[in-house]
Amino acid sequence: MQLQTAQRQQVKLRLGISGPSGFGKTYSALLLAFGITEDYSKIAVIDTENASASLYAHLGDFKVINLEAPYPPERYVHAIEVCEKAGIEVIIVDSITHEWNGAGGCLEIHEKLGGRFQDWSKVSPRHQTFIDKILQSKCHVITSARRKVNYSMDTEPNGKTKVVKHGTKEITREGFEYELTVNFELLNEKHLVKASKDRTGLFMNKPEFVINSATGRKLVSWCMEGINVEEIRKEIQQCETLEGLRHVYSKYPNLQSAILEEVLKRKVQLEEARSAIVPNHKILTSNQKEDGAHK
Numbered sequence: 001m002q003l004q005t006a007q008r009q010q011v012k013l014r015l016g017i018s019g020p021s022g023f024g025k026t027y028s029a030l031l032l033a034f035g036i037t038e039d040y041s042k043i044a045v046i047d048t049e050n051a052s053a054s055l056y057a058h059l060g061d062f063k064v065i066n067l068e069a070p071y072p073p074e075r076y077v078h079a080i081e082v083c084e085k086a087g088i089e090v091i092i093v094d095s096i097t098h099e100w101n102g103a104g105g106c107l108e109i110h111e112k113l114g115g116r117f118q119d120w121s122k123v124s125p126r127h128q129t130f131i132d133k134i135l136q137s138k139c140h141v142i143t144s145a146r147r148k149v150n151y152s153m154d155t156e157p158n159g160k161t162k163v164v165k166h167g168t169k170e171i172t173r174e175g176f177e178y179e180l181t182v183n184f185e186l187l188n189e190k191h192l193v194k195a196s197k198d199r200t201g202l203f204m205n206k207p208e209f210v211i212n213s214a215t216g217r218k219l220v221s222w223c224m225e226g227i228n229v230e231e232i233r234k235e236i237q238q239c240e241t242l243e244g245l246r247h248v249y250s251k252y253p254n255l256q257s258a259i260l261e262e263v264l265k266r267k268v269q270l271e272e273a274r275s276a277i278v279p280n281h282k283i284l285t286s287n288q289k290e291d292g293a294h295k
Helices: 025-037 052-059 073-085 097-101 106-113 117-136 213-223 229-237 242-251 253-294
Strands: 014-019 043-047 063-066 090-094 140-155 161-170 182-186 192-198
Touching (some): 025 043, 025 052, 025 090, 025 140, 043 052, 052 090, 063 073, 073 090, 097 117, 097 140, 229 242, 229 253
Parallel strands (some): 014 182, 043 063, 043 090, 090 140
Antiparallel strands (some): 140 161, 182 192
């Protein structure tokens, strides 16, 4: 455990777009993804919305995985892994709502187990595996979620109760948006959005706007600031000891997946160099002993 100077490191984007049906979540996500990668062939949509992504095939040759019910977390995880292995740069999960509240999703799994509080001990780890897959993916990930109107029953001073509307709420497990780099909330059918969560500072407290490819370019420019992976690779090649190599690897926790292959290659080089020196040292020592014995 040691203190280190805080450094801005290059990261992969974790973006969210939420809104009621018909507000343009899929279309907005595709424009956002294109702005990030500038190549539709490097974009994949995990589509649980009745093949709605295919309605925008005219935009470009993006890839699609049409995911049908049931929607357990493991199927989403597998779909993300398929995209990663195919060399996809931006994955759109449209939508994550079904993983939570769809047929075979977490709420239904919990209900089938008995619906008791203790049954969440079996469901929550499965849901967390899905969340972790999104957060740890080597790709940029855009998720969409449906929203519903949120109501509560409030008691008035005279003792009567009334239904109070509290805006809209994402249909997924509470707290997901806090894991994201930016979460965009679609406000109306004109596709206007606002940022309900923004770690970049690019959109928070700014006027409502319409997402387009320029939004994606702005975000990818932000996430590419900071330490360059190529600079880290040079640092790895300059390591002369395994201890130094371990130090470089531990210094960049957010980039370990990107530099792991380079670290392993350098480790092999250092071990080979060390094994080449040790036998020569043993031979030299042995010869010196023989010379001493003859004397």
